[in-house]
Amino acid sequence: MGEKIMFGHSNMDLDCFGSLSMARYLYPGHLMVRSGRIHPVAKNLYTVYRDHLEMITAKELKKHSIDEVVIMDTRQYDRVKEYFRFIPDFSGKITVYDHHCETDCDIPGASVYDGDFGANTSMLCMELLKRDIHVDENDATIALAGIYADTGNFSHGNVTGRDFQAAQYLMEHGASLNAVGKLLSKLREEHQVSLFHRLLNTIQFHNIQGYSIITSWMKLEGQMAGLAAVIERIFEVEDADAYIAVFELEKEGSHLLIGRAGNPRIDLNIIMNSFGGAGHPQAASALIKNSSGFPIYAHLLNMLEQRLKHALTSMELMREAVTISRKMTLLDSALRLEESGNSGAPVVDEDERLVGMITLRDIQKGRKAGQMNAPVHAYMTRNVIHADRNTTIREIEQMFYRHDIGHLPILEDEKVVGQVTRSDYIKFLQNNGDFREIIPQE
Ligand SMILES: [Mn+2]
Structure with a gap:
């Protein structure tokens, strides 16, 4: 008999940790595996709950023989291949819990649980609620942080009543709002605050198909921790239908696009797909490799003009x-x-x-x-x-x-x-x- 394991997507975010903290009750005995990359928004949470979570690294998988895998918050093979590298020729059972319903699953042989939830964590919570399973207050707090993060504090268009139900379930199990508030991404780092102000000074306002869209273009040496959090704050401050930031990453010779939208008629997933990226209708991104010198910014404006359905009118x-x-x-x-x-x-x-x-x-x-x-x-x-x-x-x-x-x-x-x-x-x-x-x- 081999080991059973579970993990989230690479570059683990708060929703991944939240999902896992709930999944451990559905799959007791499964080892939790941590990605080699933890998203900047989730670093503080992982630091605080490291001992509680008891995760092994992907590398350590080499030591085990694995016969079952449970995956959280993605159904795309690309986003979990870092784990499968260490379990070559895996042929056991794969179960996926993923709220990205609009994406096709390309993980061979996986059976997928999905549903309309703002946060993947909520889907797991509802499963526990249904089975009347009780969770520990640390896990409840981690899960609540995941729900807050993926629902944009319950304000994104993807939020459903069940996300609230899940949050209520977690509150009843001792989730600490105080801890959640502290762990959610803020612009803690000096470089984030300075980028925030630089971006605010460079954003451009457009009226595209009747929407108020803001965009920005900026050169960066390379990827920076906590970029998305900065984009989110700017989107919050400016009253726009969508914000798409373009960063030219000089060292890597690539472009990074990060978008946020708050209008249900705007689907950023479609926009980012056309740049090889992905995400949700209201939050998506794309990394365009080997694109230095390409007029990506102009292309984006064109794309918006072509792909957006016209805004509602009188x-x-x-x-x-x-x-x-x-x-x-x-x-x-x-x-x-x-x-x-x-x-x-x-x-x-x-x-x-x-x-x-x-x-x-x-x-x-x-x-x-x-x-x-x-x-x-x-x-x-x-x-x-x-x-x-x-x-x-x-x-x-x-x-x-x-x-x-x-x-x-x-x-x-x-x-x-x-x-x-x-x-x-x-x-x-x-x-x-x-x-x-x-x-x-x-
Ligand atoms: Mn998610």
Whole structure:
């Protein structure tokens, strides 16, 4: 009988450690193997929990005969080949737990467990929860750090209710939020802070297909620890739909692309795939070897222009506008609004041109003054903020926030063709993911 082992992908991140700390309860007795490279974000955690985790190195596998392998957080052979190097001719059972559902598995003979989870760790937690298995508080803390990291503190578009359930399970098992807060990547290193400021000064803003996209290009001598954490902070600070940083690594003669996106219509995985990279729709990267001298940055901008679906516009968001003729009385206007279920409507002249906006609140003022038979134009708001069919959701957002309006008439050739209301916008905000489905297919 040989040994059974388990490991995560090379360049182990917090989600790998989190997954393993849970998997050890599903597979007691499996040796945990550590990658030769630990991602900078996970170094502190590994230092602190080294003794608790009791991992062996990949090299030590040479001493064992192995008959079973369990893999965490990847289904790509390339990302685990450093382990298989030490177990040549492995022909035993391989089980994979991986939340990268959009990727094809190329590990021969592997059976894959997957599912929609923001963090791979959550998938393992749910398995333990289902079987009513209890975990130790150190493992709970490690796992919670993994979930926080892979879900962007529960804010990425990939987060599901089950990630929260998993977090709750871990809290009930004594996970320490204090420790998690300390272990999550911060810009601790001086070089990260200085890079952060340098990048902030070089980022470029683009409007591509209606999205606000930021990019940057910078030469670095070589790969630097904690680059992704810096990119994340910049993405947090700047209110953009996506940020893609291009680093030209001079010594290696390669380019490194790191991207973050926060808009469900942007899939960075597709963008990075075209550069030979991979990741999630909202976080992906690519390393382009032997590319010194190539205009990668220009190519990226081109690629974004070509590959991004156009941003949502008022066309997809607007509802049919109930218009009110300027000569109508307040009373008739009130009836019309109530019948149509609107709290406000554009007021138009004889040629259907926008001349004002009337809301139930304006009418209320007239009611108090006993003026319900007055014409609506006496109580309407003039100089109405309006948009057209091509106004993007982002611009609409700014109009709502900047002008504190509840109704935005949409005009075409000066005529009212629809309106977007605050409640339409709230609906959009809350159903961001599902909203995509009602967009006509191009
Ligand atoms: Mn992961």
